[in-house]
Amino acid sequence: MFELDLRSRKPIYEQLVDRLKQLIINNVLEKDEKLPSVRVLAQQLSINPNTIQKAYRELEIQGYIYSVKGKGSFVNHIMMADSSAEIKKVKEQLKKNISEALFLGVSVEELEKLITETEVDRSVTRGDEDDSSSERG
Amino acid sequence: MFELDLRSRKPIYEQLVDRLKQLIINNVLEKDEKLPSVRVLAQQLSINPNTIQKAYRELEIQGYIYSVKGKGSFVNHIMMADSSAEIKKVKEQLKKNISEALFLGVSVEELEKLITETEVDRSVTRGDEDDSSSERG
Amino acid sequence: MFELDLRSRKPIYEQLVDRLKQLIINNVLEKDEKLPSVRVLAQQLSINPNTIQKAYRELEIQGYIYSVKGKGSFVNHIMMADSSAEIKKVKEQLKKNISEALFLGVSVEELEKLITETEVDRSVTRGDEDDSSSERG
Amino acid sequence: MFELDLRSRKPIYEQLVDRLKQLIINNVLEKDEKLPSVRVLAQQLSINPNTIQKAYRELEIQGYIYSVKGKGSFVNHIMMADSSAEIKKVKEQLKKNISEALFLGVSVEELEKLITETEVDRSVTRGDEDDSSSERG
DNA sequence: GTGGTCTAGACCACA
DNA sequence: GTGGTCTAGACCACT
Numbered sequence: 001m002f003e004l005d006l007r008s009r010k011p012i013y014e015q016l017v018d019r020l021k022q023l024i025i026n027n028v029l030e031k032d033e034k035l036p037s038v039r040v041l042a043q044q045l046s047i048n049p050n051t052i053q054k055a056y057r058e059l060e061i062q063g064y065i066y067s068v069k070g071k072g073s074f075v076n077h078i079m080m081a082d083s084s085a086e087i088k089k090v091k092e093q094l095k096k097n098i099s100e101a102l103f104l105g106v107s108v109e110e111l112e113k114l115i116t117e118t119e120v121d122r123s124v125t126r127g128d129e130d131d132s133s134s135e136r137g
Numbered sequence: 138m139f140e141l142d143l144r145s146r147k148p149i150y151e152q153l154v155d156r157l158k159q160l161i162i163n164n165v166l167e168k169d170e171k172l173p174s175v176r177v178l179a180q181q182l183s184i185n186p187n188t189i190q191k192a193y194r195e196l197e198i199q200g201y202i203y204s205v206k207g208k209g210s211f212v213n214h215i216m217m218a219d220s221s222a223e224i225k226k227v228k229e230q231l232k233k234n235i236s237e238a239l240f241l242g243v244s245v246e247e248l249e250k251l252i253t254e255t256e257v258d259r260s261v262t263r264g265d266e267d268d269s270s271s272e273r274g
Numbered sequence: 275m276f277e278l279d280l281r282s283r284k285p286i287y288e289q290l291v292d293r294l295k296q297l298i299i300n301n302v303l304e305k306d307e308k309l310p311s312v313r314v315l316a317q318q319l320s321i322n323p324n325t326i327q328k329a330y331r332e333l334e335i336q337g338y339i340y341s342v343k344g345k346g347s348f349v350n351h352i353m354m355a356d357s358s359a360e361i362k363k364v365k366e367q368l369k370k371n372i373s374e375a376l377f378l379g380v381s382v383e384e385l386e387k388l389i390t391e392t393e394v395d396r397s398v399t400r401g402d403e404d405d406s407s408s409e410r411g
Numbered sequence: 412m413f414e415l416d417l418r419s420r421k422p423i424y425e426q427l428v429d430r431l432k433q434l435i436i437n438n439v440l441e442k443d444e445k446l447p448s449v450r451v452l453a454q455q456l457s458i459n460p461n462t463i464q465k466a467y468r469e470l471e472i473q474g475y476i477y478s479v480k481g482k483g484s485f486v487n488h489i490m491m492a493d494s495s496a497e498i499k500k501v502k503e504q505l506k507k508n509i510s511e512a513l514f515l516g517v518s519v520e521e522l523e524k525l526i527t528e529t530e531v532d533r534s535v536t537r538g539d540e541d542d543s544s545s546e547r548g
Numbered sequence: 549g550t551g552g553t554c555t556a557g558a559c560c561a562c563a
Numbered sequence: 564g565t566g567g568t569c570t571a572g573a574c575c576a577c578t
Binding site for chain 5: 287321325342
Binding site: 022094104 | 155158159162163223224227228230231232233234235236237238239240241242243245248249251252253254255256258259
């Protein structure tokens with residue numbers, strides 16, 4: 001379910017953040033669903049609990065989850081409030097990626113296919129693989 | 138022209154790499170155009186020459202520029218060779234960004250518009266100002 | 275174990291890269307084996323840590339090792355993916371070396387012996403001492 | 412005839428040395444043949460005469476050519492004298508390259524083919540393309 | 549004057 | 564303690 005890449009140059013906690021975001025975004029983790037506890041998840045992934053802790057804290061800051069003392073962490077799913085800044089950021093990122101893709105020879109059709117594909121995946125409630133930091137490989 | 142964010146979590150040299158890539162991709166820097174020398178750019182940005190060096194070296198490895206010892210650094214623009222790995226990476230990135238955008242409420246139409254816009258910008262030989270600098274710095 | 279030639283025209287970090295490559299290729303360093311930490315190796319060789327860092331980074335780019343921030347650097351040994359470019363380069367190098375060897379009077383038989391010898395060494399998990407250090411230093 | 416790669420990380424003068432070595436080794440340039448004068452070659456290749464000068468000096472040191480004041484530079488082709496050191500160096504290089512090739516998946520048969528190919532090329536008096544410094548690509 | 553290497557020493561992020 | 568980034572400043576090689 002988590003498939004961390006210990007070898008990636010991207011820090012583990014960041015991989016966790018990204019993965020959980022994806023799961024939330026794709027509705028695999030539903031609103032108010034309880035996330036596994038730090039210790040349990042740490043043991044499951046055989047990873048230092050501090051690392052999990054850090055990931056959860058980050059997700060809370062970004063508004064994707066909320067924590068209740070003594071209870072655990074839960075999916076938020078509200079968002080949409082002041083997401084304008086977020087949207088702007090994502091769009092800028094997209095522009096960069098799109099122009100790079102075009103530069104590398106990817107066709108417009110392929111890009112559009114990518115959109116519809118992703119859209120379908122979302123409605124079918126599925127998470128997809130991801131990795132790749134901003135580094136070269 | 139470069140707008141570095143010294144406080145960003147993203148390393149300076151990486152910001153430089155990204156920015157220069159953009160300039161090359163958008164044809165603002167043309168093939169075989171000479172880049173500012175390491176020392177000059179370092180002074181201009183009041184940054185240590187080694188940092189510029191590192192950025193230039195990275196760009197060279199990635200195939201965006203080439204450097205000649207006694208002469209300077211120049212834009213490459215050839216590419217198109219075996220960029221399959223690069224393409225795969227960009228596509229994965231795109232998928233992530235697209236799903237996040239959709240999650241944040243951006244419509245499919247808007248995304249497609251983004252593609253055509255970017256395409257036009259490219260052929261018109263124009264650079265844009267996005268940077269997406271500090272990630273929640 | 276490393277025998278650096280500080281006076282050589284070949285940069286120290288490059289000597290390191292070459293040497294470590296050899297050790298990995300010849301299975302002296304096994305898959306997922308931990309390399310000496312940057313600082314430790316630096317002290318051992320009485321060399322600046324940055325230089326080691328540079329070598330390790332280069333090896334990571336070339337896919338021979340991977341580095342994890344809080345943990346260390348480890349041997350990769352996967353490869354075999356899209357090394358076609360690498361292969362082409364090595365073959366060109368080989369052609370050059372072969373013609374030079376022939377010119378210097380080395381017989382074809384001797385060259386073929388060299389191949390079988392090297393092949394045996396590899397399967398027997400042994401490292402050799404060649405370095406070809408200073409090029410007419 | 413010379414096909415220098417101004418973009419290569421390998422210095423021009425070194426490319427020249429290598430190329431001329433090849434031409435001599437492959438008998439394209441015969442014993443006592445006169446090399447083009449520094450100025451002429453410099454103009455032909457639109458390169459700084461100092462660079463040519465440096466290449467010729469290097470070749471003289473290595474024993475591939477000899478210079479006669481006021482006359483020019485000529486191919487030597489004697490060698491074979493104390494080439495034992497040279498041979499040892501080349502063999503070491505070869506071993507390294509062979510083990511790397513094997514590591515990258517090149518078969519023994521292919522390597523042997525490379526030898527016979529190169530041998531044929533030599534007797535047919537032909538020079539081949541080369542480049543590739545010890546850097547990655 | 550250009551890129552490239554190296555040192556010494558500081559500081560940060562990750563586990 | 565680990566890798567990674569950055570600075571300041573020196574020195575070398577190439578054109």
